[in-house]
Amino acid sequence: MKIFDTPILVTRPYLPSLERYKEGLAEIWQNQWLTNNGPVLQRFQKRLAETLGLPDERLSLFVNGTLALEIVFQAFGLDTPGAEVITTPFTFVATSHALRRVGATPVFADVDPETLCMTPESAERLITERTKAIVPVHVYGHPCDLDGFGRLARKYDLRLIYDAAHAFGVTVDGRSIAEYGDASMFSFHSTKLFHSIEGGLLTFRKPELRTRLEQLKNFAISSETTCEAIGTNAKMNELAALMGECCLDVLPELIAHRKIVYEAYAEVLEGNPKVRLLPKSSTMFGHVIGHNYAYCPVLFDSFEVRERVYAELKRANVFTRRYFYPLLSDFEPYRNTHGRTPPRARRASDCVLTLPTYHGLDPAEARAVALNALEILG
Numbered sequence: 001m002k003i004f005d006t007p008i009l010v011t012r013p014y015l016p017s018l019e020r021y022k023e024g025l026a027e028i029w030q031n032q033w034l035t036n037n038g039p040v041l042q043r044f045q046k047r048l049a050e051t052l053g054l055p056d057e058r059l060s061l062f063v064n065g066t067l068a069l070e071i072v073f074q075a076f077g078l079d080t081p082g083a084e085v086i087t088t089p090f091t092f093v094a095t096s097h098a099l100r101r102v103g104a105t106p107v108f109a110d111v112d113p114e115t116l117c118m119t120p121e122s123a124e125r126l127i128t129e130r131t132k133a134i135v136p137v138h139v140y141g142h143p144c145d146l147d148g149f150g151r152l153a154r155k156y157d158l159r160l161i162y163d164a165a166h167a168f169g170v171t172v173d174g175r176s177i178a179e180y181g182d183a184s185m186f187s188f189h190s191t192k193l194f195h196s197i198e199g200g201l202l203t204f205r206k207p208e209l210r211t212r213l214e215q216l217k218n219f220a221i222s223s224e225t226t227c228e229a230i231g232t233n234a235k236m237n238e239l240a241a242l243m244g245e246c247c248l249d250v251l252p253e254l255i256a257h258r259k260i261v262y263e264a265y266a267e268v269l270e271g272n273p274k275v276r277l278l279p280k281s282s283t284m285f286g287h288v289i290g291h292n293y294a295y296c297p298v299l300f301d302s303f304e305v306r307e308r309v310y311a312e313l314k315r316a317n318v319f320t321r322r323y324f325y326p327l328l329s330d331f332e333p334y335r336n337t338h339g340r341t342p343p344r345a346r347r348a349s350d351c352v353l354t355l356p357t358y359h360g361l362d363p364a365e366a367r368a369v370a371l372n373a374l375e376i377l378g
């Protein structure tokens with residue numbers, strides 16, 4: 001087994017050249033404007049709109065993805081007492097935490113064994129008169145069944161809000177995945193393919209929503225003398241927006257490198273019956289998908305095997321992650337809040353491992369990590 005001299009982490013943030021960032025800092029110093037809808041943020045937002053092919057009025061930037069979720073849930077009235085929201089337990093805790101923090105009750109549906117995303121069929125079985133919204137997650141950037149969820153939301157007149165934290169840069173039939181649902185949240189955390197140190201982006205179908213979102217993230221103050229609701233402080237600052245701009249300069253390169261790493265893993269792992277690298281199919285649910293290769297998840301046959309590979313790779317100085325284990329519904333705040341644990345989500349959580357992938361990762365290192373995994377499997 002290859003023991004790496006320096007730790008191979010599951011991810012590392014992309015860092016632009018210091019010169020590029022310093023140029024931007026000089027502009028910020030000149031502006032003497034650090035936060036509260038500053039000029040760098042406004043330019044970043046315009047560039048994002050162009051990248052996504054959306055009008056400016058359908059975008060809003062936030063300090064992080066979690067607060068972006070909380071605010072869009074509030075804006076859509078999910079803070080109404082008794083509101084239930086159907087979502088997946090196979091996700092990062094932030095998805096459900098944001099629901100609970102606005103007072104909604106998450107109800108956990110099951111996932112598709114191929115994409116590990118929640119399915120519309122499983123969600124439909126849980127709809128009651130208390131259901132107000134559906135919150136599917138594009139897990140690892142794999143698109144959910146977008147048409148299926150669209151039909152479900154229309155049939156029951158529910159809000160459809162995608163947690164697209166992992167899906168920045170994903171396209172569907174050549175257009176951004178942001179086009180789907182009532183709203184989508186993209187996380188710009190440093191561990192993401194694309195980042196602004198910390199950050200979050202909401203995209204939404206109706207431009208009218210923008211004013212409300214902008215107010216809610218600024219204490220719900222609408223003028224010097226008016227405050228109409230209970231808002232919070234969730235504004236992105238200028239230094240974060242600058243990092244976002246620097247990353248946007250190289251978005252195609254970031255995706256291209258992740259694809260090379262994914263292909264290096266595929267080269268070694270594909271065809272081995274003991275491990276399954278989740279495929280990046282070019283067509284999903286009848287749509288042509290442009291993947292962002294944000295994560296490299298693999299599935300093993302059992303919990304025991306996954307745990308062994310995870311522990312032994314650590315001994316080789318390779319720090320994979322069990323995204324997402326434990327299953328969210330097993331965490332203390334969510335225990336006993338719903339009935340049966342969705343079995344396919346349970347299996348995914350028990351058997352999954354996300355392999356290292358980031359901009360500086362040499363594909364030869366990825367191949368060596370994969371060969372180590374095969375050696376552990378025996």
Ligand code: T4K
Binds near residue numbers: 009163
């Ligand atoms: N919805 C979903 C589906 C999400 O996955 C997330 C976030 C959200 C919502 C919420 O979005 P945000 O509010 O975060 O914008 C990380 C991230 O903190 C979190 O953003 C992300 N999902 C989640 C999947 O992963 P941890 O606890 O695993 O991060 P940590 O600190 O262990 O770092 C991971 C690896 O990256 C480590 O090996 C260290 C390395 N690292 C990390 C940072 C921050 C670096 O090398 N440099 C760094 O600066 O949660």
